[in-house]
Amino acid sequence: MLIDLHSHSILSDGTLPIDEMVAAADRHGYEAYAVTDHANGDDPHYLDVVTEVRRQVDALRTETSMRLFAGVELTDFEPELIPHVAEEVRRFGAQVVVVHGECPTLDVPPGTNAAAVRCDEVDILAHPGLLSERDADEATVRGVHLEISARQGHCWSNGHVYQTARKAGAFLLVDSDAHEEAGLLSVPKVHALIRGAGASDLSLNQIVNQTAPRLIARLARRYARAY
Template sequence: MTHKRIDLHMHSLFSDGELLPSELARRALVLGHEAIAITDHVDYSNINTITEISDAIDDINNKWDITVVLGAEITHAPVESIPELADKARELGAKIVLVHGETLNEPVVEGTNFASVNCKEVDILAHPGLITHEEAKIAKKNNVALEISTRKGHCLGNGHVANIARELGNDLLIDTDTHSPDDIITFERAIEIGLGAGLTKEEVLKATVDNPKKILKRHGINL
């Protein structure tokens, strides 16, 4: 069976990405994507962006053969604000809520991973770096998926994330964190990156096919 790509972590120029939602969707469609989530960076300054791109997303969904999902990535916010920002994102229409995790690559506030896995409104903890056993256990209990990142720098923790997820049974995703056209990858490339992180073929398929579908289904999107 041939599978199509699903990427639940992408940025448009409504945060620091380079492309409009339409071009992002068009390029993803051409590279064989079945669904993408546009998850622009948000804090209290710009969380209303979620409503600004919803018309474009509806337009694309009505006319093209790709599912575009409205999302948000809570980024570098004070840890105490994460639950409230997640609720607000949901209220504004975000289907997929990510938090920008404690990557090895940026000075993300310590405690971000812990606050995120404890927030049931969070779907995905992006690039969770050196996530602890305790945090991974809570993530599992609260259905917060962990991300294997294909992005330069953020990917440095992938091996650790793959190991801990295997040990504790966390759901994994393989997402790009796309900011530029060249960041978008094919399904085959996602498989390679998962294998490179130490996942088995079976685990990679779960992370690229079953788990993203499971998250979308939870929010009423059936592919």
């Protein structure tokens, strides 16, 4: 089952319009897919991205058998604003709330990981970099999913994320963070990312066949009226 809840379109820094990303995901054999364009902390109009992604995703639902979700990636907000903004983007239509975590390659406000894993409205902490054990424990308590990233640079700390999350018993998932069609996932890519992060076949099976479908079921229940 191919599930990918983190990707971008031209509404932020992706290269393709949403309809073309959705068609590409369909061709890749996805069962569930979310477009999660950046809402940036320095953009006073960040809610416009959220409403536009939702509008376009809703219009595409009948064109695909995939489970489609409209999402957002909260990017470079001051950590203390994350609880408020996460709640706000939900109200404006975001069905998947991703937080742009403290990856090894970009300047992300310190404390972003800590704020994201303590927020009930956050579904996924993306590319959490050198995630602390304490934050992994909080993610476990809140049910915030921690991401193994397919994105160049972000993926450098996948091994650390896997080990820390596993020790804490936190939920893990694989996302593409695709900004173009070539960045999307395939089954062999997902397996390579999980095994490459240090997981056994048993853990791989758990992430692919239990954790990811359970998250999709949770989102689908929450947004039953959207289908």
